[in-house]
Amino acid sequence: MGLRLYNTLTRKTEEFKPRGDTVGIYTCGLTVQGPPHVGHIRSAITRDILIRWLEYSGYTVKSIENFTDIDDKIIEKQRKNKEDWRIIAHRHIEKYLRACDILNIKRATFYPWASQHMEEIIVLVKKLIDKSFAYEKKGDVYFRVRKFPNYGRLSKKSIDELISGARIAPAESKEDPLDFALWKAAKPDEPSWLSPWGKGRPGWHIECSAMSMHYLGESFDIHTGGEDLIFPHHENEIAQSVAATGKEYVRYWMHNGWVTLGGEKMAKSTGHYFLIEDVLKNYSPNVIRLYLLKTQYRNQIEFSKDRLDEAKAAYSRIKIYVEEFKELPEKIEPLMLGEFTEAMNDDLNTPKALGKIYDLVKKGHEKKSVEIAASIKHYLAVLGFREEVESSGELSYQLIDIILHIRNKLRNEKKYDLADEIRTDLENLGIKLADTKGVSLHRLEDK
Ligand SMILES: [Zn+2]
Numbered sequence: 247m248g249l250r251l252y253n254t255l256t257r258k259t260e261e262f263k264p265r266g267d268t269v270g271i272y273t274c275g276l277t278v279q280g281p282p283h284v285g286h287i288r289s290a291i292t293r294d295i296l297i298r299w300l301e302y303s304g305y306t307v308k309s310i311e312n313f314t315d316i317d318d319k320i321i322e323k324q325r326k327n328k329e330d331w332r333i334i335a336h337r338h339i340e341k342y343l344r345a346c347d348i349l350n351i352k353r354a355t356f357y358p359w360a361s362q363h364m365e366e367i368i369v370l371v372k373k374l375i376d377k378s379f380a381y382e383k384k385g386d387v388y389f390r391v392r393k394f395p396n397y398g399r400l401s402k403k404s405i406d407e408l409i410s411g412a413r414i415a416p417a418e419s420k421e422d423p424l425d426f427a428l429w430k431a432a433k434p435d436e437p438s439w440l441s442p443w444g445k446g447r448p449g450w451h452i453e454c455s456a457m458s459m460h461y462l463g464e465s466f467d468i469h470t471g472g473e474d475l476i477f478p479h480h481e482n483e484i485a486q487s488v489a490a491t492g493k494e495y496v497r498y499w500m501h502n503g504w505v506t507l508g509g510e511k512m513a514k515s516t517g518h519y520f521l522i523e524d525v526l527k528n529y530s531p532n533v534i535r536l537y538l539l540k541t542q543y544r545n546q547i548e549f550s551k552d553r554l555d556e557a558k559a560a561y562s563r564i565k566i567y568v569e570e571f572k573e574l575p576e577k578i579e580p581l582m583l584g585e586f587t588e589a590m591n592d593d594l595n596t597p598k599a600l601g602k603i604y605d606l607v608k609k610g611h612e613k614k615s616v617e618i619a620a621s622i623k624h625y626l627a628v629l630g631f632r633e634e635v636e637s638s639g640e641l642s643y644q645l646i647d648i649i650l651h652i653r654n655k656l657r658n659e660k661k662y663d664l665a666d667e668i669r670t671d672l673e674n675l676g677i678k679l680a681d682t683k684g685v686s687l688h689r690l691e692d693k
Pocket residue numbers: 273274275454479
């Protein structure tokens with residue numbers, strides 16, 4: 247059996263059947279008012295593992311991850327810091343992508359920014375007004391929730407339940423408390439764009455509908471994001487998109503669980519979080535990856551030093567075994583491939599897949615075997631563990647990453663002399679590089 251994914255829309259684990267030759271994936275990315283914390287990285291690693299596994303299974307993937315660079319929180323920050331919102335957004339996007347590179351999180355095919363897609367957003371809002379799914383009031387535009395028959399299907403909320411919690415804020419002029427904003431009239435000193443309804447800016451939900459459909463088409467395969475986005479964000483994305491096109495919007499909705507801290511959701515808004523840049527000061531990218539993959543993506547995961555230390559110990563057991571072998575064969579038929587594949591096909595069950603790696607390590611201790619070590623290395627690469635770097639000095643992973651990034655570029659351009667020179671220089675500093683030669687690794691990395 248092939249890949250099965252849990253679909254939030256149907257609350258069932260379903261066999262994955264792509265719509266066409268290329269699997270289209272959209273991920274709700276960061277609202278870039280601050281640097282990424284561990285919760286953001288978990289969403290990114292979920293997307294990363296999904297893409298790695300699809301590609302390993304032979305699929306071609308086109309993945310889009312957006313940045314919400316215009317929103318209330320960023321405007322608030324602009325006011326507070328007296329700094330241009332674009333500079334705030336740009337700085338945090340850079341930090342996020344840098345962290346993803348260090349953590350070996352595969353880059354999406356495109357990273358659209360909401361502010362660069364005003365035309366698509368305005369066209370979509372206009373379409374919803376034309377179909378009377380939306381209406382304008384004093385420069386604001388709202389979506390008529392009651393007009394959309396399947397509203398609440400994703401989050402399993404009924405209109406009655408929603409009504410009891412809904413309220414109209416004094417400044418709003420909605421017809422119905424359930425309606426949500428597609429476009430917001432400009433307030434003084436706020437960034438704004440010209441639209442048929444006067445100067446204003448988009449609501450958060452419409453940005454994702456516009457960007458996802460722009461890059462992936464009106465219907466696409468998989469939408470991912472944190473489980474906190476199910477309502478209202480993804481519910482509203484479905485309503486807007488289906489109302490506009492009359493077509494199925496997304497086939498599979500995948501949501502990852504929260505990272506918790508003392509049982510509560512890690513979140514920027516509550517000040518209850520750990521920045522990934524701080525965690526990287528004490529734990530290597532591979533240890534952080536192992537810590538996150540030890541829990542299946544749908545379950546919540548508690549952030550604690552003890553859990554990270556456990557992951558560190560587990561990772562070093564694997565590493566010590568593999569490093570006993572100086573040279574590993576380039577081409578291998580990995581051992582336990584059927585079992586590993588079955589674990590990953592079972593809704594990306596990474597704890598089970600890691601279990602196969604631990605089993606191999608255990609077997610390897612009974613009998614030293616090149617075949618076992620090469621298989622472990624193969625699976626580590628499949629799960630996105632990065633080229634190992636050993637640092638004996640005070641150089642941070644961030645700094646080593648910059649050097650490695652440049653070195654990899656040189657290797658890609660076949661400038662091996664320079665790449666070798668960097669390697670020798672690093673070795674003189676006590677940093678050992680292990681270039682991955684296996685075909686499997688190239689297959690994953692060169693795509
Ligand atoms: Zn979104």
